[in-house]
Amino acid sequence: MSTLFSSFKLGAVELANRIVVSPMCQYSADDGCASDWHLGHLGMLVNSGAGLVIVEATHVERHGRITHGCLGLYSDHNEAALARVIAHCRRTGTARLGIQLAHAGRKASSQRPWEGGGALKVGGDPWETIAPSPIAFGAGWHVPRVATLEDMARVREAFVNAARRAVRIGFDAIELHYAHGYLAHSFLSPVSNHRTDDYGGSLTNRMRFGREIAQAVRAAVPTSVALGARITGSDWRDDGLTADDAVAYAKALRADGLDYIDVSSGGVTADTRNPTTPGYNVPIAERIKREAGIATRVVGLIVKPAQAESVVAEGKADMVAMARAILDDPRWGWHAARELGADIPRVPQYQRVGPKLWAPAAQRAQA
Numbered sequence: 001m002s003t004l005f006s007s008f009k010l011g012a013v014e015l016a017n018r019i020v021v022s023p024m025c026q027y028s029a030d031d032g033c034a035s036d037w038h039l040g041h042l043g044m045l046v047n048s049g050a051g052l053v054i055v056e057a058t059h060v061e062r063h064g065r066i067t068h069g070c071l072g073l074y075s076d077h078n079e080a081a082l083a084r085v086i087a088h089c090r091r092t093g094t095a096r097l098g099i100q101l102a103h104a105g106r107k108a109s110s111q112r113p114w115e116g117g118g119a120l121k122v123g124g125d126p127w128e129t130i131a132p133s134p135i136a137f138g139a140g141w142h143v144p145r146v147a148t149l150e151d152m153a154r155v156r157e158a159f160v161n162a163a164r165r166a167v168r169i170g171f172d173a174i175e176l177h178y179a180h181g182y183l184a185h186s187f188l189s190p191v192s193n194h195r196t197d198d199y200g201g202s203l204t205n206r207m208r209f210g211r212e213i214a215q216a217v218r219a220a221v222p223t224s225v226a227l228g229a230r231i232t233g234s235d236w237r238d239d240g241l242t243a244d245d246a247v248a249y250a251k252a253l254r255a256d257g258l259d260y261i262d263v264s265s266g267g268v269t270a271d272t273r274n275p276t277t278p279g280y281n282v283p284i285a286e287r288i289k290r291e292a293g294i295a296t297r298v299v300g301l302i303v304k305p306a307q308a309e310s311v312v313a314e315g316k317a318d319m320v321a322m323a324r325a326i327l328d329d330p331r332w333g334w335h336a337a338r339e340l341g342a343d344i345p346r347v348p349q350y351q352r353v354g355p356k357l358w359a360p361a362a363q364r365a366q367a
């Protein structure tokens, strides 16, 4: 009996299994509006066999986007465009749907990866970025303006407004992006936050901005929608965040009403590198699940069905998220089910690709 393919209650939301499609930027939006690309891309992933698909980082204000091609949820146009895509996914797929809400902070105003991936240059329509401190992400990156209290209040409200739009669209889950060097992570990490006010210095102060957003969003989102955050398990630097910090943050966010934590890591500066060992965030997730007592998901080089099964079966995390492996094989869940002796819901049009196809030839002939 596979644990990976057992159901899981995420807050009030019932998931068919423990496989989650990790959010993946597509850089294919127009002023934040989802396009036909998203119809195809998300339409494919909702039939991957995963219990939950999280829509890519979707930015809460225009200047909070990473690139000119990033999704946003800061206008009525954005909301209508995404509502069309999500309605399509609901009609045609089996997965539940979540959305990641984000603000890129000092990593905003960037080129799409295939245009270089660095800071936008003059002529590329760059914009001013904000961060806790005036420290660039790396050499050649924009030096951000120091976020004022007014900026922080505006961003917090932008998260709330975007969350309200996500609820109207009908998402089952909302995920706050507190990792990968973007605005909230840059407030939490001592590497990027050198403030001397109530938002810098001690861990309690560095957690304040993210916690205020979490509290405000929770107050605006009904408990029928699962609310979580993707946090940093480690900055992978001696002067950065550690697993101890991640456990403390997870406990605080649980107290603020979040239903789950997703454990990612890295990305605080341009020159930090993540480990390349399979499941490198799993030991951190295991601690968070045990010590913070909150539903926990883990991401990072989880590729093989047996590996994913062991993470959840051994109680190291409640769910696994996958990005590259599921882009590589968009029916990863179907194939994993076959390998682990489980089955999954399929849309009627695809039901003939059931277990019988892989049964011994004699049985297949009779089918």
Ligand SMILES: Cc1cc2nc3c(=O)[nH]c(=O)nc-3n(C[C@H](O)[C@H](O)[C@H](O)COP(=O)(O)O)c2cc1C
Binding pocket: 022, 023, 024, 025, 026, 056, 057, 100, 177, 180, 230, 264, 299, 300, 301, 302, 321, 322, 323, 324, 325
């Ligand atoms: C094309 C691509 C786009 C990504 N975009 C996002 C994103 O929007 N939000 C996010 O939190 N992580 C993003 N990531 C990171 C993944 O969600 C994931 O955490 C990372 O790739 C490690 O998981 P993997 O080893 O299964 O690929 C992206 C990764 C890829 C490959």
